[in-house]
Amino acid sequence: MDLRTHLAVVRQRWWLVLATVMVGLGAAGLVTVRTEPLYTSSVTFFVTTQSQGVTDAYQGGLFLQQRVKSYADLLTSDRLAQSIVADGPVGLTADEVQARITARVEANTVLLRATVTDSDQARSLRLTESVASHFVSLVQRLETPPGAQEPPVKIETVSGPRVSADPVSPRPARNLAVGGVLGLLLGIALCVLRGLIDNTVRDGATLQQLTGSPLLGQIPWDVEALTAPLIVGTASHSSRAEAMRKLRTNLRFVDVHESARVIAVTSSVQGEGKTTLSCNLAISLAEAGWQVLLVDADLRRPKIAQYLGLEAGIGLTDVLIGEVEVADVVQPWGDKSLLVLPGGSMPPNPSELLGSKGMADLLRALRDSADIVIVDTAPLLAVTDAAVVAVQTDGVLLATRHGKTTRAQVATATEALEAVSARVLGCVLNMAKVARSDNYQYEMYRTLVADPPPAEPIPAAPAAEQVDWPVATGAGTAPAGGHEDELGPLREDPRTVGATPTQELSRIPR
Known part of the structure; x- marks a missing residue:
């Protein structure tokens, strides 16, 4: 990295x-x-000696610079601490007094500074005063030679004692x-x-590399999708809905030579949003004027009927075991050209049912009864249901959740599809993190489109110049609400021209 x-x-x-x-x-x-405040008080000593002439002064200065280093050790010695404690009660032992005293020699000078640090401001000052008096007396006793009355070294207090007004710690x-x-x-x-050890898929380029298939869409994360997963109502104007329309457009250009009319939607593991993706993709296709049939083939955990608010008691399972006809259980949804085949009752052998000849015959029949068939399947790594269904469809969409699905899981899921020679149309990065600038640009564009500037009135043409244009009809005409520039000319079936979703149920084979 x-x-x-x-x-x-x-x-x-x-x-x-x-x-x-x-x-x-x-x-x-x-x-x-929680730290106890500490105060410091300090005193500075000047060390000098009697000298005769310049030469003696120079030699005396060298002598004192060496001597003052010993005095620094003397300031922190236990002998000085004991003399301070013996002189009067200070509320501390000799070791405690010794621990509170520090000494420092000013570089290349004969100045010696003693500092006392204590939690009691007044006691710190008293200790410093005791250090000043006892240190001078101790040096005089030590430096006075036997028989002499005065020591050769003289120590004077030149600064302090003084205590800090504010605590130095904390x-x-x-x-x-x-x-x-x-x-x-x-x-x-x-x-x-975490970035170095993170092995989840976090960008479309990585997902493309792992699957070896094109990235058809990136569905952005939307907190409102937790309570309103479908792109209907106000959600139809969100960036999530626009991403679904981009996915719808990209599906057209996956392979212009071999169109995919029966598309399976699957994922590597649970919780990647494949069912929501299936529902929203079907809604998006239906909005463009396509006749769409949404099939819930996740027989172990069918959720499509719950998402769409439809009856879930009877569905695909009952059709495959021959109890009902498919036309009797397909349900229209909304006012769009969208039909839904729920999962139905939960069978004991989902894999065998989905891999049966009856399932293959059903998908072939459904292909002729709708423009697009979207099949929601189970996760690939959990069970073999998705791989069984994938080989019977025209192609597979692999959904991957941003930041949750690992690279190993995507690679294993891709290998499972390759093992059965399933055609992978592309991959979709679900719940992706989208830059704020992209969302801002989309919201700005949507606001401008929703509230365009007032247009200047155009004067009506004279009656003699008005021309009655013929209304275009036929197979090249896109139905109302369709986007011919996006999806191309829609296939028009004479049986469904002007038909409602309920009337279109007659196209479902029995």
Whole structure:
């Protein structure tokens, strides 16, 4: 994966980065609140010696720079801490006092700074004052040679003692900044890691490569589809409905030499939206003026009748076992040229029924009674039903869910279709993540079409110039509501010209 791919992965999982940043900020805030505030007080010493002349001053300076390093260790020694505790009660032991004192030598100088850090501001100042007095006395005792009255080294306090007005720890701004940055880095790392180990299908190019078939459509994710899966009513103007129309158009150009009139719709596993895809594809074809027959061949989990609000008690199963005639159980749906054959009762042997001669004869008969037959089948990897039906149809549409179906599952499903020599018309990426700019452009275009600017009135032609144009009739005329530029001239059957969906039931073989 290159840098651009990594950025795309992070952009797709922005919520994960946001979550880790919030966790980092929360952890930093919690640490800040629970951390006891600390105050510091400091004092600065100047170390000098008596010198005679420039040479002695230079040598004395070198001596003091070496000496002051030892004084830094003396400030943090237990001897100084013990003398402070012995001088008066401070509420601390010698070890606790020693742990609170730090010393630092200013580089290339003879300045020595002592700092006391404590949770009590007043005690920090008292300890610093004790350090200042006891340290000077301790150095004088140690540096005074036997028999002498004054030591060769002199220490003076040049700054302090003074205590900080605000606590030096915790620092909320710094802690929150560090927590936010660490959360951001962690989120990016998790996104990249998840992208590296993610083996699901997330783009059409990958799906095409796995199936070796053209990508006929990408159906965008729509939260409203959870409660209203069909592209009817207000949903017919959504980007999801427009994607179904693109799929309808692409089906025409799959193979111009060998048309597919009986199309099976399947998927690799459950939950990929194949049944919803079958219903919406049938509705879209019917809207274009095609006579469509939707067959529910998922006999283990028939759902089409439930989606379309039809009677589900009798259907394909009852036809195949010879209890009813197909014309008696086919139901019209809506005001479109759409007929539905539900799944019917659940049989104990679905695979045997779907692979029987009766199923093959039924599909041949249905091919002659409708322009397009859409067959919803079971998932390929769960059972063999879909592969059995696929070999009896003109082609198969393979639905794959974005971000859920793995590459291995798609490859295995493709191999299952190839094993029975089924013709794969193409693949559809379902519930795909579509860029916001694409949805915005579609909504803008739809708004402009729905509310066009007012047109200027055109003056009527004189009566002498009016011409009565003949009405086009015949096989080349598209029915009302059809799109001839999209689907081409629709086949006109004299038995169905002007027929209603109920009258078209007479075309279904008995």
